[in-house]
Amino acid sequence: MLNLIQYREDCVKESVGFYRLKITIGTYERVKKMYRYIRTFILILPLLFIFTILFNNITKGKDINPDKCMKCHEKIYMKALSNPYRHTVATEDCALCHIIRNSDTGRGKSLKFSTFQSENILYLGKLDEDKKYRMEVTATDSAEKSSEPAVIAIDPEKIWEYQGKLQTLQELYGVKVDEVRKRSFVHATISWDTNAFATTEIEYLSKGRYPYRFSMDNSYTKAHKIVLRDLRHKRRYRFSVISRDIYGNILQSGEYIIDTSKEFSHLNKPLENDLPYPFISLMRVFKINGKEGFYLRVSANKPSEILVRLNEVEQLDIRHGRGFVSEKFLKIDICYKCHPPDASHPVGVKAKGDKVKTPDDLPTIQGGIITCITCHKPHGGERTYFNRFDFRKDLCIKCHIEEDYL
Structure with missing residues (x-):
């Protein structure tokens, strides 16, 4: 068992x-x-x-915008993708650089007024009186702080017309050089005052050179300031300032000297963190009896650059959204959205002079005006900074014919 x-x-x-x-x-x-x-x-x-x-x-x-850029521009897009050094924005958002982008659905325009003053009268140009508009105004100070947009509706048929006469230009005074700063080129700040709202213009030259003229034609202010950004080191420039009121009255100062051999500043610059944000305290659109076009009176709490966005209220059926931006905006202004102006060779100037020529094989605008695109490929390229040629020599001698560059 x-x-x-x-x-x-x-x-x-x-x-x-x-x-x-x-x-x-x-x-x-x-x-x-x-x-x-x-x-x-x-x-x-x-x-x-x-x-x-x-x-x-x-x-x-294909998702950049509803217009399907790739359908017509595939060759350009694929070439941008093939670059060893890509400009990423070029392959991610075509409309950012090429298409007018405003908050409304109607056709619009943007106007920038860089007087950096608190009180301004700005010329908006002609408006179609059969249409209505939405205007958005933003103030940006020298520390790049921006105000909240101030918005008003505009009906050109109902705009107030100034029946009297604005104060006319009779005095121009207080001309001075506030600052000389050395960068790759020398920057000089000049200021003056007028008794009436007037334009900000300057004429300057150095020995043996043609005179240069810089103006802000469509903005009128009583306190004036201009920054010259393309001066050479160790030179003396003669200059005079000019102001012209809305009625065409002109005053020009005597001759003054800018000496770029020494760096100095008489400007009081508070710390950026201590600066208040700008805000728009007054905004009014008006017409002047006997003058064409519309004007904007705008006041801010501090000296500011004024950006005006003006849009038609009604929608427009346009193939490329609200249309293409201007050539200057495409090749200069849009670049400044990411890159500071003083980080580059001066742009917006003609390549013309005793020892300077307009480049034959580089793109310029409006009869030889240098832009960012003149030296850099917009969609990327074979070199680190998208240079069209070697910037250490080959690129410079496309315009400069002095012995120092050869």
Whole structure:
């Protein structure tokens, strides 16, 4: 009897052992199969990642705007993608640089007035009196702090017309050089005052050079300031300032000297963190009896640059959204949205002079005016800063013909 019991126990042990072995073998096979799946997935993952990047880059352009830029401009887009050094904004948002972008659906325009004064009268130009407009005004101070946009609706048929006569220009005084700063080129700040709202203009030259003239024609103020950014080191410039009121009366100062051999500043500059944000305290659109166009009287709590966005209220059915930006905005102004103006060679000036020529094989605008695009490829290129040529020499001698550059 005991032997029978022992035999049954041995059989049970053998049976359990067999099933344990079977389970162990089955588990091993499943693990082995899972390992093969994992190994295959690891090998495929980098390929999927690379494909995702390429596919995303190729199709990203199709989502830039509803006009489907890729449909007509695929060659340009693919060339931008192939550049060793890419200008990422060029492949991510075509409309940012090329298309007018305003808050309204109607056609609009942007006007920037860089007088950096608190009180201004700004010329808006002619407006279609059969249409209504929405105007948005923003003030930005020297520390690049911006006000909240001030918005008004404009009906040209109902604009108030100034029946009297604004104060006329009779005095120009207080001309002084406030600051000379040395950068790649010398920057000089000149200021003066007038008794009436008038333009801000300056004429300057150095020995043996043609005179240069810089003006802000469409903005009128009583306190005037101009920054000249393209002066040479260790030179003396003669200059005179000019102001012209709305009625065409002109005053010009005597002759003054800018000496760029020494750096100085008479400006009181508070710390940026201590500066209040600008805000618009007064804004009024008006007409002047006997004058064409519309004017904007705007006041801010501090000297500021004024940006005016003027849009038609009604929607327009245009293939390219609200239309293309101007050539100057496309090739100069839009660049300043990311890059500071003093980080580059002066732009907006003609490549013309005794030892300067207009480049034959570089793009310029309006009869030889240098832009950012003159020296840099807008969509990226073969060099770090998208230079069209080697900036250490080859690029410079496209315009400069002095011996120092050759």
